[in-house]
Amino acid sequence: MKSKFRHVALFGKHHTTVTGPALESSRRVLDDVAQFVSRIGADVVLEEGTSEHLGLNLYPTLKMSEIGKQCDLGLVVGGDGTMLGIGRQVAPYGLPLIGINQGRLGFITDIPIEQYAQTLKPMLMGNFEEEQRSMLHAQVWRDKHCVFDAFALNDVVVNRGATSGMVELRIEVDGRFVATQRADGLIVATPTGSTAYSLSVGGPLMHPNLGGWVLAPIAPHTLSNRPIVLPDTSKISIEIVSGRDASANFDMQSLASLMIGDQITVEQSSHKVRFLHPQGWNYFDTLRKKMHWNEGGA
Incomplete structure (x- = not known):
């Protein structure tokens, strides 16, 4: 069974403060995610700035406007700050985004980096929750x-x-x-x-x-x-x-x-930003986890 999405764009951290071991870690993670998505059957491109900063030249690159017009899904690997910047830019194109959390809090990048493979695969097959943010x-x-x-x-x-x-x-x-x-x-x-x-x-x-x-x-x-x-x-x-x-x-x-x-x-x-979440996701789960609320319940 192949991916529901045919053309997937990858976005990562590419601000100048990401250097040294953090840069190498980001490069390795992006490459792993790109290979994973390719194996499922989707064409992968990297956002131009991400490719330049991380030095990943094994995949085609597109400018942000080209991604908005040509791709049907964006994968954002980073923290909420990365997602904020990408979300604003792709909102006019209606491109849905999935966030893989490589940062700290992760209110809107809700897939832990350690669990991306098992979480992402069913989402790419079409099993996800969608919401739109104003x-x-x-x-x-x-x-x-x-x-x-x-x-x-x-x-x-x-x-x-x-x-x-x-x-x-x-x-x-x-x-x-x-x-x-x-x-x-x-x-x-x-x-x-x-x-x-x-x-x-x-x-x-x-x-x-x-x-x-x-x-x-x-x-x-x-x-x-x-x-x-x-x-x-x-x-x-x-x-x-x-x-x-x-x-x-x-x-x-x-x-x-x-x-x-x-x-x-x-x-x-x-314009609104389209977020895709794992099947069964809900906002209260995010609040409990990120704000360390008492998790006792029925």
């Missing part, structure tokens, strides 16, 4: 001109400068004034991002099937400023009222040196 579309406006445009699968974060005091932010939702907050910053998180930075500042966990965003202040001056859950149909506007060297982060993408009067708008992206 994304944020954010823009930075200055003097009525858009100076930055980005998507985020986890969150959009506005931060104070590293050496300055609090930043003051004017917040509107759907054109209605909400509050002017003095804080170290503000997070707009998706349900996927509710287990990331938002969680560390007291934001709630959100099931990924929920249609909402978390709006969570970072160390607010007024302790009654609490996280709030908003509909994902909302358009959020954040204006920099005061504070030096404020910055904005969109998952792993950053824009430094925001200016007084800059506005960051955040709304739902028209």
